[in-house]
Amino acid sequence: MNKKRSLTGDRPTGKLHIGHYFGSLQNRVKMQEDENLERFVMIADVQALTDNFNEPQKVRNNVYEVLKDYLAVGIDPNKTTIFLQSMIPEIAELTVFYSNLVTIARLQRNPTVKTEIAQKKELFGESVTYGFLGYPISQAADITAFGGELIPVGEDQEPVIEQCREIVRKFNSIYGDVLKEPEAVFSKEKRIKGLDGNDKMGKSLGNAIYLSDTDEEITKKVMGALTDPGRIKKDDPGNPNICMVAYYHNLFSKGEVKEICEECKAGKRGCVACKKQLIENIIKELNPIREKRKYYEERPEELKRILMEGTKKAQAEARKTMEKVKKAMKLDY
Ligand code: SF4
Numbered sequence: 371m372n373k374k375r376s377l378t379g380d381r382p383t384g385k386l387h388i389g390h391y392f393g394s395l396q397n398r399v400k401m402q403e404d405e406n407l408e409r410f411v412m413i414a415d416v417q418a419l420t421d422n423f424n425e426p427q428k429v430r431n432n433v434y435e436v437l438k439d440y441l442a443v444g445i446d447p448n449k450t451t452i453f454l455q456s457m458i459p460e461i462a463e464l465t466v467f468y469s470n471l472v473t474i475a476r477l478q479r480n481p482t483v484k485t486e487i488a489q490k491k492e493l494f495g496e497s498v499t500y501g502f503l504g505y506p507i508s509q510a511a512d513i514t515a516f517g518g519e520l521i522p523v524g525e526d527q528e529p530v531i532e533q534c535r536e537i538v539r540k541f542n543s544i545y546g547d548v549l550k551e552p553e554a555v556f557s558k559e560k561r562i563k564g565l566d567g568n569d570k571m572g573k574s575l576g577n578a579i580y581l582s583d584t585d586e587e588i589t590k591k592v593m594g595a596l597t598d599p600g601r602i603k604k605d606d607p608g609n610p611n612i613c614m615v616a617y618y619h620n621l622f623s624k625g626e627v628k629e630i631c632e633e634c635k636a637g638k639r640g641c642v643a644c645k646k647q648l649i650e651n652i653i654k655e656l657n658p659i660r661e662k663r664k665y666y667e668e669r670p671e672e673l674k675r676i677l678m679e680g681t682k683k684a685q686a687e688a689r690k691t692m693e694k695v696k697k698a699m700k701l702d703y
Contacts, residue, residue, distance in 0.1 A: 376401065376555075377518035379412030379455075382432035383422055386439040387578040389562040389571040391659075392621060395443045397522060397557055402449040409450040410516050410684060413437065413677075416455045416462070417509070420502045421490055434673055439581050442663035447676045453684035454677055455512065460688035464511035467699065469504060471540040472533070477503050482529045510534035514549045515688040522555045545698035562621070565595040567614050579652065581659050588656070592618070592649045597641045598634075604641075608634040615644055622651040 378398055380386065386395065401409055413436050418429045433454065440452060455461060477483060483506060487498050494502065506529075513521060513534050521531055531554040538549040563569055564577025571578040579591055596614040600606070610616035610631045619630050626647070633639035666673055696702045 373406055373408045374519045375408045375410065375517050376520040376522065377410045377412065377513055377516055377552075378522050379414045379512070380436055381414045381418035382429055382436045383418050384432055384573050385435045385580045385582050387571055387580045388621070389578065390439075391443060391581060392562050393524075393557055394522065395439070395445070398450065399444045401522075402444075402446060407520070410518070410687075411440065411445060411450050411452045412455050412512060412684075413452070414455045414512070417505060417512075420499070420505050420508075421493055423499075423501070433677075434670075435582075437673055437677055438663050438666045441666050441673075441676070442581060442659045447680055451680045451683050452677065453681040457681045458515065458685050458688050460685070460692045461508070461511045461515050463692065464515055464695065465504070465508045467695065468507050468510055468537050468541070471537050471544075472504075472507055474503070476533075476536075477506065480506055480529050480533055482506070482527060485526070506530045506533040507537070510537045513552050514538060515691050516684065517550050517687070517691065518552050519550055520555050521552045522557055524561065525556055528554050528556075545695075548694050548698045563614065563617065565591055565614050565618070567596045581656060582663055583656070585649075585653055588652055589649050592645050592652065595645065597644075601641065604639075605637040607637045608639075608641075610634045615641065615648055618648055618652070619644075622648060622655055626651075 378394060380390070380394075398409070398411060401407060413433055415429050415433055418432075419426065422429055437452065441447070445452065483503065487494065487502070490498075490502070509530055510533065512518075513531075514537075523531060531552055535551045538551045541549050561569065562571060564571040564575055565579070566575070566577040568575055568577055577591075579588055583591070592615070595618070598608045598610070598613045601608045613634070616627075616631060616634065619627050623630065630639065630644065630647075634644070693702070
């Protein structure tokens with residue numbers, strides 16, 4: 371039976387946080403049990419440069435940070451091919467070929483691109499770069515280079531997958547049936563809010579717990595988390611529905627949540643004690659991850675070997691695709 375291929379990845383612009391952990395990372399570890407699936411995970415450094423072109427060192431530094439996070443949570447290089455985007459020139463080549471098949475107006479209408487351009491006003495001002503506007507084309511190249519059929523994404527990314535399908539259809543209608551149309555697989559996990567209640571989590575917002583955070587960093591962040599603002603004294607009845615500590619207990623304190631909420635509502639629980647309990651549970655959950663991360667931190671050669679072996683394997687697949695693409699486009703000199 372032919373295995374289906376999946377492609378996922380992250381842009382190496384920072385270490386990964388618990389939003390990634392409860393979303394894409396746990397999902398990728400789970401996917402490793404599916405024997406009918408061949409998995410590729412890309413560290414998308416070229417894509418990271420589309421809006422970090424002025425910070426190449428930041429992108430470079432984070433390639434190995436992201437790799438350490440992957441290995442620490444249990445992405446197994448024997449079951450999942452982990453590779454570096456910039457070392458696969460076939461992806462860049464496909465991007466050039468596909469750019470003839472998409473109009474500028476279509477890219478400008480893409481809802482995901484529109485939203486992201488609006489969010490990056492500070493970087494781009496009124497005039498967005500060609501590279502950023504065209505990133506869905508490079509994503510189509512990422513996906514099709516490996517014959518990706520199942521693409522796990524958040525619902526906000528569906529327009530980018532649709533754009534890829536359009537490129538595939540157009541390519542196949544002009545040059546012959548070479549490329550496979552991908553299918554978006556939506557994660558059931560919802561996006562995790564930051565400790566301040568913000569829908570987005572990130573370094574600049576200071577509201578994220580990273581997989582590599584120390585006990586002290588976790589303690590400081592949780593101690594500053596948003597609680598029910600109406601609660602002044604310990605015996606005031608609280609509302610866990612508007613408290614980020616309760617929200618995080620739901621993630622890290624599974625068997626204890628009912629009791630926590632009842633005590634909060636009855637005014638029988640202090641917020642400081644409640645936060646301390648959460649800190650303990652977060653540290654308990656992250657400890658094995660941090661230990662594994664430390665193991666790899668002390669073995670940079672092993673990290674490099676894993677990344678280079680995965681990249682070599684991925685490139686062999688991209689080359690096969692490129693051969694077919696060039697033949698179909700009469701470029702097989
Ligand atoms: Fe939040 Fe806990 Fe305080 Fe209730 S007791 S408001 S759940 S921190």
